[in-house]
Amino acid sequence: MFFRIYHLIIKEFLAALRDPKTRTILIVPPVLQIFIFSFAITQEVKNVTLAVYNQDIGAEGNSLVLRFKHTPTFTKVLHLTERRAIDSVIDNQQAIAVLVIPQDFSENLKAENRTAQVQILVDGRKANAAPIVSGYMQKIVAAFAREHANLNLAVPGINVVTRNWFNSNLDPQQSFVPCLVCILATVIGLILSSLSIAREREMGTFEQLLVAPFTPFEILVGKALPAMILATFSAGILTCIVIFGFGITLKGPLWLLLISLESFLLSIIGIGLFVSSLSMTQQQAILGSFLVMPPAIMLSGFATPVENMPDWLQTATVINPVRWFIVIIKGLFLRGTSVQAVFANMVPLIGIAFCTLTAAAFMFKRRME
Helix, strand or coil, rough: CCHHHHHHHHHHHHHCCCCCCHHHHHHHHHHHHHHHHHHHCCCCCEEEEEEEEEECCHHHHHHHHHHHHCCCEEEEEECCCCCCHHHCCCCCCCEEEEEECCCHHHHHHCCCCCCCEEEEECCCCCCCHHHHHHHHHHHHHHHHEEEEEECCCCCCCCCCCCCCCCCCCCCCHHHHHHHHHCCCHHHHHHHHHHHHHHHHHHHHHHHHHCCCCCCCCHHHHHHHHHHHHHHHHHHHHHHHHHCCCCCCCCCCCCCHHHHHHHHHHHHHHHHHHHHHHHHCCCCHCCCHHHHHHHHHHHHCCCCCCCCCHHHHHHHHHCCCCHHHHEEEHHHHCCCCCCCHHHHHHHHHHHHHHHHHHHHHHHHHHHCCC
8 A cells, every 4th residue: 555655646746846837836936925925914004104283383382293203103294284184185095194283282281270182183994004003193192291291191100111022022023924834835735735636637647546556545645645745845945934034033842843834734735635626627626725715814813813703703713724823833933832732722733634634535535436
């Protein structure tokens, strides 16, 4: 049996690596994508354009505006001369926020029993950036208020010191780039495995497999192992780029990352083989893969936390292998997750791999009959 599987694996490797386009697809696109996505995908808000409608003629109003001009977040400040210009600035997305300083701002700031007020208008269409920009602006105004003793705002008597664990500088690349290894490995593993059986059918060589002395189990193993090895090779290149290219330290043991990666790829390849067993052509296999990939990625916790999803949707993500490996790879890179915690997340991956491979074997055997 092992001798037959060995020759089937060699055949799969030759079929995949003889084609120059396939060799290029395995290396070049993932490398380019991890560099592009690592800089494109971020939750930071930078290069923000702020509009200011300053009706105050006092020095305090101009001083507050200068605070915003000298902040790295706000790279451009638009000065509005009339209130009706606020609507057009927001409607045309010329600025994400508008700071409105009333006429009596300096006067109220100097008075004993008055409260100075400012208005912050934020474009709510940008649901992610709007609250962040609003928080930045409120912090600047609060710092300005603390420096003016006459401002009638209660100054807290407790000094709060914030410390960020695992990512002290809140660098988004530290959090996102390791996850990209998981996302790109998902794409590679799913495409390679979903095309394997469909390619045989489309090229007319599937009948040769049927008359050859191979059992369905042997064919399944011979299809799964090459895809797993090639996906591991590609994921290994991406991991090296993350560590040496972006300087992100792997705080957990490397062997633990490799074991969890293989468990994850096994579950992904099981899904791909199941899709391939249902497909008659490579086009159907690719469409089936893209039917699986978007929900698997979006419901993994990569873009939004799983805890923020509705309860019924959180339950549905239990069968998503990407969700479990995202937790593992972020833990190993950011905080050096313990062996027990990694294996706790590997158990669902192994269960998913067993179910998907069993389903793929059943469908494959059924198609052979």
